Amino acid sequence: MDAPLPTTERPRAAVRPARRKTFWQRNEHWLLGxxxxxxxxxxxxxxxxxxxxxxxxxxxxxxxxxxxxxxFADGSIYPHLRVSGSEFLLGFSLAIVIGxxxxxxxxxxxxxxxxxxxxxxxxxxxxxxxxxxLVVIWFGIGLASKVAIVFLGAIFPILVNTITGMxxxxxxxxxxxxxxxxxxxxxxxxxxxxxxxxxxxTGLRLGLGHALVGIVVGEMYGATQGLGFLIAVAGARFQTDxxxxxxxxxxxxxxxMTELLRAIERRFERWRxxxxx
Amino acid sequence: xxxxxxxxxxxxxxxxxxxxxxxxxxxAVLDDIDLEVEEGELLSIVGPSGCGKTTFLNAVDGLIKxxxxxxxxxxxxxxxxxxxxxxxxQHDSLFPWRTVAQNITYxxxxxxxxxxxxxxERARAFIELVGLTGFExxxxxxxxxxMRQRVNIARALVMNPELLxxxxxxxxxxxQTREFMQFExxxxxxxxxxxxVFITHQISExxxxxxxxxxxxxxxxxxxxxxxxxxxxxxxxxxKHQPRFVELEQRIWRLIEEEGAxxxxxxxx
Numbered sequence: 001m002d003a004p005l006p007t008t009e010r011p012r013a014a015v016r017p018a019r020r021k022t023f024w025q026r027n028e029h030w031l032l033g034x035x036x037x038x039x040x041x042x043x044x045x046x047x048x049x050x051x052x053x054x055x056x057x058x059x060x061x062x063x064x065x066x067x068x069x070x071x072f073a074d075g076s077i078y079p080h081l082r083v084s085g086s087e088f089l090l091g092f093s094l095a096i097v098i099g100x101x102x103x104x105x106x107x108x109x110x111x112x113x114x115x116x117x118x119x120x121x122x123x124x125x126x127x128x129x130x131x132x133x134l135v136v137i138w139f140g141i142g143l144a145s146k147v148a149i150v151f152l153g154a155i156f157p158i159l160v161n162t163i164t165g166m167x168x169x170x171x172x173x174x175x176x177x178x179x180x181x182x183x184x185x186x187x188x189x190x191x192x193x194x195x196x197x198x199x200x201x202t203g204l205r206l207g208l209g210h211a212l213v214g215i216v217v218g219e220m221y222g223a224t225q226g227l228g229f230l231i232a233v234a235g236a237r238f239q240t241d242x243x244x245x246x247x248x249x250x251x252x253x254x255x256x257m258t259e260l261l262r263a264i265e266r267r268f269e270r271w272r273x274x275x276x277x
Numbered sequence: 278x279x280x281x282x283x284x285x286x287x288x289x290x291x292x293x294x295x296x297x298x299x300x301x302x303x304x305a306v307l308d309d310i311d312l313e314v315e316e317g318e319l320l321s322i323v324g325p326s327g328c329g330k331t332t333f334l335n336a337v338d339g340l341i342k343x344x345x346x347x348x349x350x351x352x353x354x355x356x357x358x359x360x361x362x363x364x365x366x367q368h369d370s371l372f373p374w375r376t377v378a379q380n381i382t383y384x385x386x387x388x389x390x391x392x393x394x395x396x397x398e399r400a401r402a403f404i405e406l407v408g409l410t411g412f413e414x415x416x417x418x419x420x421x422x423x424m425r426q427r428v429n430i431a432r433a434l435v436m437n438p439e440l441l442x443x444x445x446x447x448x449x450x451x452x453q454t455r456e457f458m459q460f461e462x463x464x465x466x467x468x469x470x471x472x473x474v475f476i477t478h479q480i481s482e483x484x485x486x487x488x489x490x491x492x493x494x495x496x497x498x499x500x501x502x503x504x505x506x507x508x509x510x511x512x513x514x515x516x517k518h519q520p521r522f523v524e525l526e527q528r529i530w531r532l533i534e535e536e537g538a539x540x541x542x543x544x545x546x
Contacts, residue, residue: 172370179338179364180384180436181357190387194374271374271416 067241091150107166153210165199324493363433
């Protein structure tokens with residue numbers, strides 16, 4: 001088995017029985033997931049229809065669908081989407097553009113790390129959402145304050161994970177590079193950077209979560225537009241349907257961004273065994 | 278001057294101490310090592326576990342500085358890693374984010390000695406030499422242990438080193454693969470005309486591969502004895518059962534056992 005005859009590709013296909021799997025076997029995972037979701041929605045709808053629960057509190061799938069449809073039809077949802085989307089894109093991009101290079105520098109130069117670490121550690125440990133009143137005082141209730149709070153939420157997980165990635169380099173790899181007479185610059189480019197990629201991506205994923213929280217809470221606290229604002233206002237007016245529409249859209253944004261990150265991860269981590277296929 | 282008898286590696290009175298920052302004690306690892314390896318020779322080093330064999334090899338590679346004495350390769354004093362030596366690590370330590378071909382050309386890339394096309398060409402030649410044709414674009418996790426060790430060896434050989442240093446390269450392989458790889462190593466080294474220093478725990482492996490076997494003492498390591506392997510240069514598996522082979526094996530085993538007894542350490546057979 002071990003002796004590698006170059007002609008023998010892994011004979012995986014030959015081991016399995018040739019019989020094709022049924023449609024159900026191939027798609028069991030997502031079929032089961034979809035069915036449980038559907039069942040949940042049906043029970044919810046029926047519970048409202050048979051007046052077992054009060055739709056004022058719980059709304060119902062059909063009411064949410066109608067509310068959502070109306071908001072898209074009359075165009076009232078678009079400004080909210082645009083504002084929240086802009087806040088997210090600006091804040092998160094800024095966090096990446098500043099966080100990743102800064103993290104790399106802090107991870108590589110221990111003096112830079114020593115100088116900045118107290119600030120990073122303190123801010124990383126605290127819930128940055130608590131800075132919201134200050135941020136609003138500084139930036140007002142427009143777009144800028146939300147971009148700032150999204151940025152503050154996202155940058156620290158990105159920064160801390162990038163630093164950790166740069167600092168936890170497998171000693172064996174360093175030894176190999178040194179044995180091949182690698183210069184400092186080469187050590188950085190060929191060992192430190194590539195081995196920090198997994199941690200960096202973890203940082204992006206954590207940062208994403210914080211960014212979404214930043215949008216919602218930021219807009220609830222002080223804003224005139226956006227999905228968080230929509231949720232807050234609709235909630236205050238007991239418009240449960242609209243609240244739910246806002247929640248679903250925020251969740252969709254989160255899912256979409258997570259999927260995008262996952263695609264990037266797959267691109268970068270083709271070499272990792274657990275990211276295959 | 279006879280070129281064949283020129284020493285490739287000369288080690289003179291080399292001692293090495295490790296200073297432990299935490300315990301603030303220094304530990305003698307190597308003690309007055311004297312050794313010569315001739316061009317084209319394969320010298321094996323055996324000795325009790327933890328006696329400093331790996332440290333010695335790292336010192337020859339230039340990764341660790343010696344405390345006293347000197348190491349010369351082709352007469353040049355060793356002070357840092359250089360292109361005249363290449364180290365094959367015990368754990369294959371392949372970069373998981375590089376393909377087989379990219380791992381093999383790593384050293385060449387660092388020295389930017391060759392253009393991309395030439396590098397690719399050279400990689401292909403060495404991939405063929407170690408019998409991995411068809412696996413150029415595989416990632417290390419897609420290979421078996423034996424295959425990864427081949428890449429590890431090719432990564433060192435591709436540098437065309439004067440001296441190849443192998444640190445228990447087959448330690449993590451199963452018995453069958455190991456014997457197979459011993460043959461392969463002999464074939465590869467003969468083709469590459471390399472001089473090599475080979476560390477192992479397995480005495481039969483040391484005898485099988487080498488022209489001479491150096492037995493290290495328990496720490497601090499001294500050279501207890503250097504034993505010439507007076508077997509025909511073309512080795513075969515049956516030789517491992519011939520009286521002369523077994524005799525050498527027992528002789529080396531006794532030497533190590535004496536050392537092991539001193540430290541209370543049981544060594545691998």
